[in-house]
Amino acid sequence: MTRRLGLHQLSAMDLTPFELVEAAAASGYGAVSLFTNAPHVPIAGQEGKFVFPTVTPEMEREMRERLDALGLAMVNAEFFLLRAEVDLESYRAGLALGRALGARHAISHVFEADEARATDILGRFCDIAAQEDMTVAIEFCQMTPGCRSLPQARRFVEQVGRANLGFGICPMHLVRSGGSAADIAATDPRRLLYGQLNDGHGLHVAEAYFEEVHNRELPGKGDFPLHDILSALPADAPIEFKCPDDRRRAAGRPALDYVREGHALCRALLDGLAPPR
Secondary structure, X not given: OOOOEEEEHHHHOOOOHHHHHHHHHHHOOOXXXXXXXXXXXXXXXXXXXXXXXXOOHHHHHHHHHHHHHHOOEEEEEEEEEEOOOOOHHHHHHHHHHHHHOOOOEEEEEEOOOOHHHHHHHHHHHHHHHHHOOOEEEEOOOOOOOOOOOHHHHHHHHHHHOOOOEEEEEOHHHHHHOOOOHHHHHOOOHHHEEEEEEOEOOOOOOOOOOHHHHXXXXXXXXXXXXXXXXXXXXXXXXXXXXXXXXXXXXXXOOOHHHHHHHHHXXXXXXXXXXXXXX
16 A cells, blocks of 8 residues: 655745645645644744744635645644643634644644643643544654653643544654654554654754754655654554755755655655555
């Protein structure tokens, strides 16, 4: 069985959501992940850095028609930042829009550093997402103070106790937080909701790697153990190319060329896997 490969909006931030789905179809991808909710990320010194191409409710009908016409699925709806001062009810529109476009997972980043409060917030958000028939997927990251690693994501799943809570695996965030393929293999596969593909140089742990996040290496062009990471993921976990590179944009390389190269490299990795668990 050929594993479906998706294209994430962050891989081509210079494209509008409509242009992204066209580029995905033209490059051979079978799915996309899009922003239906995009709050500013509160990282000191990076004000103004986050400007996300976002699907709005006014775009819903045309986007649904394009996805259907191009034969594309939607994997994840991005992204729902969780901290104490957020009104979770304000996220209903983004959840509903993502679900209307076919997404099953709502990606959350936990910025609430107090674990007890974060557990409560996650539980309440899971309940709201469940009303939209969506699963909440934590994206752990060393730069998000509330959930910085795979073990911490697993602990939240246990503490929150909601069936519709899990997390995804980004190679950069996994490696930079000290995680490994063995950690993935030791995780309940029902909680592993998706995987991403990108690469980087060195296997060191890093708490601050903001510039590297925006200048990732193409899969296979760095040192990350991508074969092992992919092999540890469940067979039904969606995989997507999420590899932002500001250098590409600065050099004027067209996004379509970049995502086509990304597709070829990802496809080679996926097709070279042994039967996954």
